[in-house]
Amino acid sequence: MPLFMDIASDSVNKVHEELCGDNVEVRINDESVIVVLADGLGSGVKANILATLTSTIAATMLEEKMGIMDVLETLEATLPKCSVRKLAYSTFTIVQVFRNRMAYILEFDNPPLVFIRDGEIIELDRQAIEFQGKSVYETSMEIEKGDIMAFFSDGVIHAGIGSILNFGWQWEEAADYLLARSYENKKAKDISMSLVDTCYNLYGEEPGDDTTVAVIKVEERKYVTMFSGPPLDMDKDAEIKRLMERGRGKKVICGGTAANIIAREFGEEIVVDFKTMSDRVPPIARIKGIDLVTEGVLTMQETIRICDDYIHNRVGREIFQENNGASMLANLLFNEATTIDLIMGNSINPAHQNPDFPEELTTKWRVTQKLIDMLRYFNKEVNIIYV
Protein backbone atom coordinates (compact mmCIF):
# COMPACT_ATOMS: atom_id res chain seq x y z
CA MET A 1 0.00 0.00 0.00
CA PRO A 2 1.37 3.45 -0.83
CA LEU A 3 2.51 5.54 2.09
CA PHE A 4 0.81 8.80 2.95
CA MET A 5 2.55 12.14 2.62
CA ASP A 6 1.65 14.53 5.37
CA ILE A 7 2.43 17.88 3.78
CA ALA A 8 2.40 21.33 5.34
CA SER A 9 3.94 24.71 4.72
CA ASP A 10 4.07 28.04 6.49
CA SER A 11 5.41 31.48 5.68
CA VAL A 12 6.01 34.85 7.17
CA ASN A 13 6.51 37.89 4.97
CA LYS A 14 9.37 40.30 5.13
CA VAL A 15 8.46 43.15 7.42
CA HIS A 16 6.10 45.73 5.83
CA GLU A 17 5.48 43.48 2.82
CA GLU A 18 1.95 42.45 1.96
CA LEU A 19 2.96 39.66 -0.38
CA CYS A 20 5.30 36.80 0.23
CA GLY A 21 8.24 36.42 -2.14
CA ASP A 22 8.23 32.67 -1.58
CA ASN A 23 5.66 30.24 -2.86
CA VAL A 24 4.85 26.60 -2.21
CA GLU A 25 2.96 24.59 -4.77
CA VAL A 26 1.53 21.19 -3.86
CA ARG A 27 0.16 18.71 -6.40
CA ILE A 28 -1.28 15.38 -5.40
CA ASN A 29 -2.40 12.91 -8.01
CA ASP A 30 -2.66 9.17 -8.52
CA GLU A 31 0.96 8.73 -9.51
CA SER A 32 2.93 11.07 -7.32
CA VAL A 33 3.00 13.89 -4.84
CA ILE A 34 4.83 17.03 -5.94
CA VAL A 35 5.90 19.85 -3.64
CA VAL A 36 7.77 22.86 -5.01
CA LEU A 37 9.13 25.66 -2.86
CA ALA A 38 10.36 28.67 -4.82
CA ASP A 39 11.98 31.82 -3.48
CA GLY A 40 11.81 34.75 -5.89
CA LEU A 41 14.63 37.26 -6.03
CA GLY A 42 13.97 40.37 -3.99
CA SER A 43 10.74 40.86 -2.12
CA GLY A 44 7.21 42.08 -2.59
CA VAL A 45 5.22 41.85 -5.81
CA LYS A 46 8.14 41.07 -8.09
CA ALA A 47 9.46 38.26 -5.91
CA ASN A 48 5.96 36.92 -5.49
CA ILE A 49 5.45 36.74 -9.25
CA LEU A 50 8.83 35.07 -9.79
CA ALA A 51 8.19 32.51 -7.08
CA THR A 52 4.64 31.80 -8.22
CA LEU A 53 5.70 31.40 -11.84
CA THR A 54 8.59 29.13 -10.93
CA SER A 55 6.68 26.84 -8.60
CA THR A 56 3.64 26.60 -10.85
CA ILE A 57 5.62 25.92 -14.02
CA ALA A 58 7.78 23.29 -12.32
CA ALA A 59 4.85 21.54 -10.65
CA THR A 60 2.72 21.54 -13.79
CA MET A 61 5.47 20.27 -16.07
CA LEU A 62 6.48 17.50 -13.67
CA GLU A 63 2.86 16.53 -13.29
CA GLU A 64 2.70 16.20 -17.06
CA LYS A 65 5.80 13.97 -16.95
CA MET A 66 8.21 16.37 -18.64
CA GLY A 67 11.93 15.82 -18.12
CA ILE A 68 13.84 17.95 -15.67
CA MET A 69 16.00 19.57 -18.39
CA ASP A 70 12.82 20.74 -20.14
CA VAL A 71 11.63 22.24 -16.88
CA LEU A 72 14.89 24.12 -16.33
CA GLU A 73 14.94 25.42 -19.90
CA THR A 74 11.35 26.57 -19.68
CA LEU A 75 12.04 28.38 -16.42
CA GLU A 76 15.10 30.08 -17.85
CA ALA A 77 13.20 31.19 -20.94
CA THR A 78 10.08 32.30 -19.09
CA LEU A 79 11.18 34.17 -16.01
CA PRO A 80 11.40 37.91 -16.49
CA LYS A 81 14.85 39.35 -15.87
CA CYS A 82 15.25 41.41 -12.74
CA SER A 83 15.88 44.99 -13.86
CA VAL A 84 17.99 45.76 -10.78
CA ARG A 85 20.30 42.76 -10.94
CA LYS A 86 19.97 41.76 -14.63
CA LEU A 87 19.17 38.23 -13.59
CA ALA A 88 16.21 35.95 -14.06
CA TYR A 89 16.23 34.40 -10.73
CA SER A 90 14.22 32.26 -8.46
CA THR A 91 15.74 29.57 -6.28
CA PHE A 92 13.72 26.43 -5.75
CA THR A 93 13.49 22.98 -4.21
CA ILE A 94 11.38 20.28 -5.80
CA VAL A 95 10.36 17.06 -4.13
CA GLN A 96 8.41 14.46 -6.04
CA VAL A 97 7.45 11.21 -4.34
CA PHE A 98 6.06 8.43 -6.48
CA ARG A 99 3.67 5.71 -5.40
CA ASN A 100 6.44 3.13 -5.57
CA ARG A 101 8.16 5.06 -2.74
CA MET A 102 10.87 6.56 -4.96
CA ALA A 103 11.58 10.18 -4.13
CA TYR A 104 13.14 12.61 -6.53
CA ILE A 105 14.66 15.75 -5.05
CA LEU A 106 15.94 18.68 -7.07
CA GLU A 107 17.64 21.61 -5.39
CA PHE A 108 18.68 24.90 -6.86
CA ASP A 109 20.30 27.46 -4.55
CA ASN A 110 17.87 27.09 -1.65
CA PRO A 111 19.39 25.92 1.64
CA PRO A 112 19.90 22.13 1.45
CA LEU A 113 16.91 19.97 2.23
CA VAL A 114 16.95 18.47 5.72
CA PHE A 115 16.27 14.76 5.53
CA ILE A 116 15.51 13.04 8.83
CA ARG A 117 15.41 9.27 9.13
CA ASP A 118 15.42 7.16 12.30
CA GLY A 119 16.14 10.17 14.48
CA GLU A 120 19.14 11.37 12.49
CA ILE A 121 19.84 13.87 9.77
CA ILE A 122 21.12 11.95 6.80
CA GLU A 123 23.38 13.20 4.05
CA LEU A 124 21.81 12.96 0.61
CA ASP A 125 23.67 11.46 -2.30
CA ARG A 126 23.46 14.61 -4.40
CA GLN A 127 24.43 14.58 -8.09
CA ALA A 128 25.27 17.91 -9.68
CA ILE A 129 23.73 18.82 -13.02
CA GLU A 130 25.26 21.77 -14.81
CA PHE A 131 22.74 24.10 -16.34
CA GLN A 132 23.92 27.27 -18.05
CA GLY A 133 26.82 27.68 -15.68
CA LYS A 134 24.85 26.98 -12.54
CA SER A 135 24.75 23.81 -10.48
CA VAL A 136 21.48 22.07 -9.80
CA TYR A 137 21.54 19.08 -7.46
CA GLU A 138 19.39 16.04 -7.90
CA THR A 139 18.86 13.08 -5.59
CA SER A 140 16.88 9.90 -6.13
CA MET A 141 16.17 7.69 -3.19
CA GLU A 142 13.63 5.39 -1.64
CA ILE A 143 11.61 6.76 1.24
CA GLU A 144 10.55 4.92 4.36
CA LYS A 145 7.81 5.33 6.90
CA GLY A 146 8.72 8.03 9.42
CA ASP A 147 11.01 9.99 7.07
CA ILE A 148 10.78 13.74 7.31
CA MET A 149 11.82 16.07 4.52
CA ALA A 150 11.99 19.72 5.46
CA PHE A 151 13.07 22.45 3.08
CA PHE A 152 12.99 26.20 3.37
CA SER A 153 13.88 29.52 1.85
CA ASP A 154 17.06 31.29 2.98
CA GLY A 155 14.94 33.53 5.20
CA VAL A 156 15.10 30.68 7.73
CA ILE A 157 18.88 30.61 8.06
CA HIS A 158 19.17 34.38 8.02
CA ALA A 159 16.80 34.70 10.95
CA GLY A 160 18.32 36.70 13.75
CA ILE A 161 21.11 38.35 11.76
CA GLY A 162 22.00 41.68 13.23
CA SER A 163 19.48 41.48 16.04
CA ILE A 164 19.45 38.55 18.43
CA LEU A 165 22.23 36.54 16.85
CA ASN A 166 25.13 38.25 15.14
CA PHE A 167 25.28 36.02 12.13
CA GLY A 168 21.88 34.43 12.30
CA TRP A 169 21.55 30.77 13.01
CA GLN A 170 23.22 28.52 10.54
CA TRP A 171 21.77 25.67 8.52
CA GLU A 172 23.10 23.23 11.15
CA GLU A 173 21.12 24.92 13.91
CA ALA A 174 17.95 25.06 11.89
CA ALA A 175 18.41 21.39 11.00
CA ASP A 176 18.97 20.49 14.67
CA TYR A 177 15.85 22.41 15.57
CA LEU A 178 13.87 20.35 13.04
CA LEU A 179 15.47 17.16 14.33
CA ALA A 180 14.39 18.02 17.88
CA ARG A 181 10.82 18.62 16.66
CA SER A 182 10.84 15.25 14.90
CA TYR A 183 11.23 13.46 18.25
CA GLU A 184 7.96 14.93 19.44
CA ASN A 185 5.90 12.81 17.09
CA LYS A 186 4.18 15.79 15.59
CA LYS A 187 2.29 16.39 12.38
CA ALA A 188 3.98 18.13 9.47
CA LYS A 189 1.86 21.19 10.21
CA ASP A 190 3.16 21.39 13.79
CA ILE A 191 6.76 21.26 12.58
CA SER A 192 6.37 23.88 9.86
CA MET A 193 4.46 26.20 12.20
CA SER A 194 7.02 25.92 14.98
CA LEU A 195 10.02 26.56 12.72
CA VAL A 196 8.42 29.61 11.11
CA ASP A 197 7.36 30.94 14.52
CA THR A 198 10.88 30.49 15.86
CA CYS A 199 12.36 32.36 12.89
CA TYR A 200 9.82 35.13 13.39
CA ASN A 201 10.95 35.43 17.00
CA LEU A 202 14.65 35.36 16.06
CA TYR A 203 13.95 38.23 13.68
CA GLY A 204 12.53 40.13 16.64
CA GLU A 205 9.12 40.01 14.92
CA GLU A 206 10.46 42.07 12.02
CA PRO A 207 11.60 39.52 9.43
CA GLY A 208 14.41 40.77 7.20
CA ASP A 209 13.42 38.33 4.49
CA ASP A 210 10.47 36.24 3.39
CA THR A 211 10.65 33.02 5.39
CA THR A 212 8.97 29.83 4.22
CA VAL A 213 9.14 26.22 5.35
CA ALA A 214 7.69 23.13 3.72
CA VAL A 215 7.58 19.82 5.54
CA ILE A 216 6.75 16.37 4.22
CA LYS A 217 6.33 13.60 6.72
CA VAL A 218 5.98 10.05 5.47
CA GLU A 219 3.26 8.21 7.32
CA GLU A 220 1.35 5.01 7.22
CA ARG A 221 -2.23 5.51 6.15
CA LYS A 222 -4.75 5.80 8.92
CA TYR A 223 -8.39 5.63 7.98
CA VAL A 224 -11.55 7.11 9.37
CA THR A 225 -14.99 6.29 8.05
CA MET A 226 -17.40 9.06 8.86
CA PHE A 227 -21.15 8.95 8.41
CA SER A 228 -22.83 12.29 8.30
CA GLY A 229 -26.35 12.99 7.19
CA PRO A 230 -28.98 10.34 6.57
CA PRO A 231 -30.01 9.38 3.04
CA LEU A 232 -33.06 10.96 1.46
CA ASP A 233 -34.41 7.54 0.65
CA MET A 234 -35.17 5.70 3.89
CA ASP A 235 -34.88 2.32 2.16
CA LYS A 236 -31.16 2.92 2.00
CA ASP A 237 -30.65 2.66 5.75
CA ALA A 238 -29.63 -0.98 5.36
CA GLU A 239 -27.02 0.05 2.82
CA ILE A 240 -25.58 2.50 5.34
CA LYS A 241 -25.26 -0.35 7.78
CA ARG A 242 -23.34 -2.36 5.20
CA LEU A 243 -21.09 0.61 4.37
CA MET A 244 -20.33 1.24 8.03
CA GLU A 245 -19.59 -2.40 8.71
CA ARG A 246 -17.18 -2.58 5.84
CA GLY A 247 -15.75 0.89 6.53
CA ARG A 248 -12.01 1.33 6.98
CA GLY A 249 -10.38 2.35 10.24
CA LYS A 250 -12.11 4.23 13.01
CA LYS A 251 -15.81 4.87 12.68
CA VAL A 252 -17.40 8.21 13.35
CA ILE A 253 -20.99 9.39 13.22
CA CYS A 254 -21.77 13.10 13.03
CA GLY A 255 -25.44 13.81 13.42
CA GLY A 256 -28.27 12.87 15.73
CA THR A 257 -30.48 11.29 13.09
CA ALA A 258 -27.51 9.49 11.58
CA ALA A 259 -26.76 8.08 15.05
CA ASN A 260 -30.37 6.99 15.48
CA ILE A 261 -30.26 5.14 12.14
CA ILE A 262 -27.03 3.31 12.99
CA ALA A 263 -28.25 2.40 16.49
CA ARG A 264 -31.46 1.02 15.06
CA GLU A 265 -29.79 -0.92 12.23
CA PHE A 266 -27.13 -2.35 14.56
CA GLY A 267 -29.63 -3.00 17.32
CA GLU A 268 -27.57 -1.05 19.82
CA GLU A 269 -28.38 1.54 22.48
CA ILE A 270 -27.36 5.19 22.27
CA VAL A 271 -26.00 6.42 25.58
CA VAL A 272 -25.54 10.17 25.76
CA ASP A 273 -22.61 11.36 27.86
CA PHE A 274 -23.77 14.52 29.63
CA LYS A 275 -20.27 15.17 30.95
CA THR A 276 -19.22 16.30 27.48
CA MET A 277 -22.04 18.81 27.19
CA SER A 278 -21.34 22.50 27.10
CA ASP A 279 -23.02 25.69 26.08
CA ARG A 280 -21.28 25.60 22.71
CA VAL A 281 -21.30 21.94 21.79
CA PRO A 282 -23.95 19.26 22.32
CA PRO A 283 -22.70 16.15 24.13
CA ILE A 284 -21.28 13.07 22.47
CA ALA A 285 -22.91 9.68 22.73
CA ARG A 286 -21.72 6.10 22.72
CA ILE A 287 -22.86 3.31 20.45
CA LYS A 288 -21.17 -0.08 20.68
CA GLY A 289 -18.83 -0.60 17.73
CA ILE A 290 -18.56 3.10 16.86
CA ASP A 291 -15.51 5.11 17.96
CA LEU A 292 -17.14 8.52 18.17
CA VAL A 293 -20.74 9.71 17.97
CA THR A 294 -21.43 13.43 17.91
CA GLU A 295 -24.21 15.77 16.99
CA GLY A 296 -23.94 17.17 13.45
CA VAL A 297 -23.74 20.78 12.29
CA LEU A 298 -22.98 22.55 15.57
CA THR A 299 -20.17 20.14 16.38
CA MET A 300 -18.70 20.29 12.89
CA GLN A 301 -18.87 24.08 12.89
CA GLU A 302 -16.98 24.12 16.18
CA THR A 303 -14.46 21.60 14.86
CA ILE A 304 -13.73 23.91 11.94
CA ARG A 305 -13.30 26.79 14.37
CA ILE A 306 -10.89 24.78 16.52
CA CYS A 307 -8.65 23.89 13.58
CA ASP A 308 -8.82 27.45 12.34
CA ASP A 309 -7.82 28.72 15.76
CA TYR A 310 -4.98 26.25 15.91
CA ILE A 311 -3.49 27.40 12.61
CA HIS A 312 -4.15 31.10 12.70
CA ASN A 313 -4.07 31.99 16.37
CA ARG A 314 -1.42 29.48 17.49
CA VAL A 315 -3.50 28.41 20.46
CA GLY A 316 -1.51 25.23 21.08
CA ARG A 317 -2.30 21.55 20.94
CA GLU A 318 -4.35 21.55 24.15
CA ILE A 319 -7.32 22.60 22.05
CA PHE A 320 -7.48 19.05 20.70
CA GLN A 321 -7.62 17.50 24.17
CA GLU A 322 -10.77 19.06 25.56
CA ASN A 323 -13.65 16.97 26.75
CA ASN A 324 -16.24 17.83 24.14
CA GLY A 325 -17.43 16.43 20.84
CA ALA A 326 -15.88 19.10 18.63
CA SER A 327 -12.44 18.78 20.18
CA MET A 328 -12.57 14.98 19.95
CA LEU A 329 -13.69 15.15 16.33
CA ALA A 330 -10.94 17.66 15.49
CA ASN A 331 -8.33 15.47 17.14
CA LEU A 332 -9.50 12.37 15.34
CA LEU A 333 -9.62 13.99 11.91
CA PHE A 334 -6.58 16.26 12.20
CA ASN A 335 -4.17 14.19 14.29
CA GLU A 336 -5.23 10.61 13.84
CA ALA A 337 -6.37 10.26 10.25
CA THR A 338 -4.75 10.53 6.86
CA THR A 339 -7.64 9.31 4.77
CA ILE A 340 -11.27 10.06 5.47
CA ASP A 341 -14.12 8.21 3.80
CA LEU A 342 -17.20 10.36 4.20
CA ILE A 343 -20.59 8.75 3.78
CA MET A 344 -23.00 11.55 3.06
CA GLY A 345 -26.72 11.54 2.64
CA ASN A 346 -28.75 14.47 1.45
CA SER A 347 -32.01 14.32 3.33
CA ILE A 348 -33.41 17.58 4.64
CA ASN A 349 -33.44 17.82 8.40
CA PRO A 350 -36.57 19.48 9.77
CA ALA A 351 -34.34 21.01 12.45
CA HIS A 352 -32.72 23.16 9.81
CA GLN A 353 -36.07 24.63 8.84
CA ASN A 354 -36.31 26.14 12.30
CA PRO A 355 -36.29 29.94 11.92
CA ASP A 356 -34.34 30.28 15.19
CA PHE A 357 -31.53 28.19 13.82
CA PRO A 358 -28.36 30.20 13.14
CA GLU A 359 -28.36 31.27 9.54
CA GLU A 360 -24.91 29.98 8.68
CA LEU A 361 -25.98 26.51 9.68
CA THR A 362 -29.15 26.32 7.64
CA THR A 363 -27.75 23.66 5.44
CA LYS A 364 -25.71 20.84 6.81
CA TRP A 365 -24.30 20.49 3.35
CA ARG A 366 -22.61 23.85 3.60
CA VAL A 367 -20.93 23.05 6.90
CA THR A 368 -19.87 19.63 5.70
CA GLN A 369 -18.40 21.22 2.60
CA LYS A 370 -16.41 23.61 4.79
CA LEU A 371 -15.11 20.70 6.82
CA ILE A 372 -14.09 18.88 3.64
CA ASP A 373 -12.33 22.01 2.35
CA MET A 374 -10.44 22.32 5.62
CA LEU A 375 -9.35 18.67 5.58
CA ARG A 376 -8.15 19.08 2.01
CA TYR A 377 -6.28 22.22 3.04
CA PHE A 378 -4.36 19.96 5.44
CA ASN A 379 -3.69 17.74 2.41
CA LYS A 380 -5.79 14.93 3.83
CA GLU A 381 -7.33 12.52 1.41
CA VAL A 382 -11.12 12.82 1.49
CA ASN A 383 -13.33 10.37 -0.39
CA ILE A 384 -17.01 11.17 -0.52
CA ILE A 385 -19.59 8.42 -0.84
CA TYR A 386 -23.04 9.81 -1.60
CA VAL A 387 -26.01 7.75 -0.50
Added chain:
Amino acid sequence: MKTIRVCVGSSCHVNGSYKVVQALNQIIDQRGLKNDVELVGSFCMGKCTEGVAVECDDIIYAVSAENVEEIFEKIWGKTN
Protein backbone atom coordinates in the same frame (compact mmCIF):
# COMPACT_ATOMS: atom_id res chain seq x y z
CA MET B 1 -37.77 5.18 39.07
CA LYS B 2 -38.64 7.54 36.30
CA THR B 3 -36.61 8.17 33.18
CA ILE B 4 -36.67 11.61 31.64
CA ARG B 5 -35.09 11.87 28.20
CA VAL B 6 -33.85 15.22 27.01
CA CYS B 7 -33.12 15.74 23.32
CA VAL B 8 -29.62 17.08 22.68
CA GLY B 9 -29.82 17.18 18.89
CA SER B 10 -28.83 20.23 16.86
CA SER B 11 -32.12 22.08 16.98
CA CYS B 12 -32.83 21.39 20.64
CA HIS B 13 -29.31 22.42 21.54
CA VAL B 14 -29.88 25.75 19.84
CA ASN B 15 -33.19 26.02 21.67
CA GLY B 16 -31.37 25.62 24.97
CA SER B 17 -31.16 21.95 25.89
CA TYR B 18 -27.96 22.72 27.83
CA LYS B 19 -29.86 25.09 30.12
CA VAL B 20 -32.78 22.67 30.41
CA VAL B 21 -30.46 19.85 31.45
CA GLN B 22 -28.82 22.11 34.03
CA ALA B 23 -32.21 23.25 35.35
CA LEU B 24 -33.55 19.70 35.56
CA ASN B 25 -30.43 18.55 37.37
CA GLN B 26 -30.85 21.41 39.81
CA ILE B 27 -34.50 20.60 40.47
CA ILE B 28 -33.70 16.92 41.01
CA ASP B 29 -30.89 17.89 43.38
CA GLN B 30 -32.97 20.37 45.35
CA ARG B 31 -35.79 17.94 45.88
CA GLY B 32 -33.49 15.07 46.68
CA LEU B 33 -34.91 12.91 43.90
CA LYS B 34 -31.56 11.53 42.72
CA ASN B 35 -32.71 7.97 43.31
CA ASP B 36 -36.15 8.47 41.82
CA VAL B 37 -35.46 10.23 38.56
CA GLU B 38 -32.90 9.37 35.92
CA LEU B 39 -31.94 12.00 33.40
CA VAL B 40 -30.70 10.71 30.06
CA GLY B 41 -29.90 12.27 26.71
CA SER B 42 -31.30 11.39 23.36
CA PHE B 43 -30.68 12.45 19.81
CA CYS B 44 -33.41 13.80 17.57
CA MET B 45 -36.96 12.83 18.52
CA GLY B 46 -38.45 14.45 15.45
CA LYS B 47 -40.06 17.34 17.35
CA CYS B 48 -37.50 19.86 16.30
CA THR B 49 -39.63 22.94 15.89
CA GLU B 50 -41.42 23.06 19.23
CA GLY B 51 -38.71 23.81 21.78
CA VAL B 52 -36.45 21.39 23.62
CA ALA B 53 -38.03 17.97 23.36
CA VAL B 54 -38.28 16.18 26.72
CA GLU B 55 -39.86 12.77 26.84
CA CYS B 56 -41.24 10.86 29.82
CA ASP B 57 -43.66 7.93 29.78
CA ASP B 58 -44.08 8.26 26.01
CA ILE B 59 -45.26 11.85 26.24
CA ILE B 60 -43.09 14.48 24.58
CA TYR B 61 -43.10 17.94 26.15
CA ALA B 62 -41.81 21.13 24.57
CA VAL B 63 -39.62 22.63 27.26
CA SER B 64 -37.73 25.90 27.61
CA ALA B 65 -35.65 27.40 30.40
CA GLU B 66 -38.76 29.32 31.49
CA ASN B 67 -41.25 26.50 31.81
CA VAL B 68 -38.93 23.72 32.92
CA GLU B 69 -40.16 23.84 36.53
CA GLU B 70 -43.78 23.71 35.43
CA ILE B 71 -43.17 20.76 33.10
CA PHE B 72 -41.30 18.94 35.82
CA GLU B 73 -44.31 19.38 38.09
CA LYS B 74 -46.48 17.91 35.37
CA ILE B 75 -44.25 14.87 34.96
CA TRP B 76 -43.62 14.35 38.65
CA GLY B 77 -47.15 15.27 39.68
CA LYS B 78 -48.62 12.47 37.62
CA THR B 79 -46.95 9.77 39.64
CA ASN B 80 -47.26 11.31 43.05
